[in-house]
Amino acid sequence: MIEVEGLYKSFKVAQRNAGVTAAIKSIFNPQYKTVQALEDISFTIDEGEIVGYIGPNGAGKSTTIKIISGILVPDSGKCSILGNTPWKNRINHVRNIGVVFGQRSQLWWDVPVMDSYYLLKDIYKIPETTFKSNLDLLTATLDLSALLSTPVRQLSLGQRMRCEIGASLLHDPKILFLDEPTIGLDAVSKMAVRNFINTINQEKKVTVILTTHDMSDIEALAERIILIGKGKKLMDGTLTELKNRFVTHKTVTVDFAASTQDLSIKGTTVLSRTKERISLAVDLETIKVSDVISILSQNFDIKDVAVNAQPVEEIIVDLYKEFQI
Numbered sequence: 001m002i003e004v005e006g007l008y009k010s011f012k013v014a015q016r017n018a019g020v021t022a023a024i025k026s027i028f029n030p031q032y033k034t035v036q037a038l039e040d041i042s043f044t045i046d047e048g049e050i051v052g053y054i055g056p057n058g059a060g061k062s063t064t065i066k067i068i069s070g071i072l073v074p075d076s077g078k079c080s081i082l083g084n085t086p087w088k089n090r091i092n093h094v095r096n097i098g099v100v101f102g103q104r105s106q107l108w109w110d111v112p113v114m115d116s117y118y119l120l121k122d123i124y125k126i127p128e129t130t131f132k133s134n135l136d137l138l139t140a141t142l143d144l145s146a147l148l149s150t151p152v153r154q155l156s157l158g159q160r161m162r163c164e165i166g167a168s169l170l171h172d173p174k175i176l177f178l179d180e181p182t183i184g185l186d187a188v189s190k191m192a193v194r195n196f197i198n199t200i201n202q203e204k205k206v207t208v209i210l211t212t213h214d215m216s217d218i219e220a221l222a223e224r225i226i227l228i229g230k231g232k233k234l235m236d237g238t239l240t241e242l243k244n245r246f247v248t249h250k251t252v253t254v255d256f257a258a259s260t261q262d263l264s265i266k267g268t269t270v271l272s273r274t275k276e277r278i279s280l281a282v283d284l285e286t287i288k289v290s291d292v293i294s295i296l297s298q299n300f301d302i303k304d305v306a307v308n309a310q311p312v313e314e315i316i317v318d319l320y321k322e323f324q325i
């Protein structure tokens with residue numbers, strides 16, 4: 001459905017030192033440097049997938065989204081999305097895609113949201129019946145009824161984001177590109193946006209590519225992740241594969257029925273300790289969590305056990321360190 005092969009994109013960026021002299025010099029003798037934003041990016045995505053496209057700041061995520069949505073033209077490389085090359089067959093391509101940039105608005109700032117929706121209806125030539133049924137569905141699922149008559153500038157960030165997502169789906173796109181859709185949202189709005197993305201993916205089979213720095217978005221939505229850094233693709237796999245490969249320890253917290261003596265277990269490090277409770281970091285390469293619990297239960301009367309895996313956030317930080325990005 002989405003085939004991207006060998007994308008390269010560089011930007012020429014003007015360079016100058018601070019100060020008035022440097023500013024005047026740069027008028028007569030401008031200096032530029034080239035930033036390689038993308039270097040040989042390739043991937044394919046099937047219908048119905050939700051893919052998390054992740055990487056640190058400046059990795060090239062937005063540049064990729066802009067190229068595959070037809071906003072930017074790459075220096076070289078191929079891209080075919082439902083048979084269209086985004087930057088060549090723009091009109092056909094945009095009918096198939098919806099795009100949301102969390103940091104920018106596609107809605108008219110000073111007019112009610114509904115006016116922007118009508119404009120989009122005309123731009124995409126959406127038939128009246130399709131527009132009406134999609135609007136009804138989006139209004140119900142995104143809880144838009146109180147927002148549609150409000151000018152965009154009066155909406156909160158979370159309210160605006162719901163309206164933006166609604167706008168991107170009015171024309172029934174088969175693919176949705178989301179660039180940081182939950183940035184700045186509170187916990188309730190994040191949950192609403194995530195639930196909605198899951199619903200349209202499951203019920204309408206909409207394929208989703210999502211860039212985010214929020215790893216809970218990835219955990220809630222994406223089975224597959226593509227990791228990029230400094231413009232290069234570094235990893236492409238499922239979240240489970242990532243966890244299996246990079247989770248090095250788990251935390252075991254045990255509450256005892258009575259106060260206990262010290263006990264040292266090979267492969268564990270004590271994180272905190274009272275007479276009734278111990279919290280251990282378990283090195284999974286040395287010892288299994290079940291063996292740790294079994295040793296503890298042989299020695300003490302256990303009241304409660306909690307096992308916590310390394311949070312995805314931490315795994316990603318380790319991953320960035322490992323790839324030096």
Ligand SMILES: Nc1ncnc2c1ncn2[C@@H]1O[C@H](COP(=O)(O)OP(=O)(O)OP(=O)(O)O)[C@@H](O)[C@H]1O
Nearest residue numbers: 011013035037055056057058059060061062063064
């Ligand atoms: N219009 C532009 N002009 C010059 N350089 C650009 C332009 N757009 C992006 N870049 C550069 O290309 C690189 C990749 O930028 P991009 O915005 O794609 O990263 P990103 O992964 O989306 O980052 P972030 O997570 O911070 O949004 C960066 O070094 C950035 O400075």
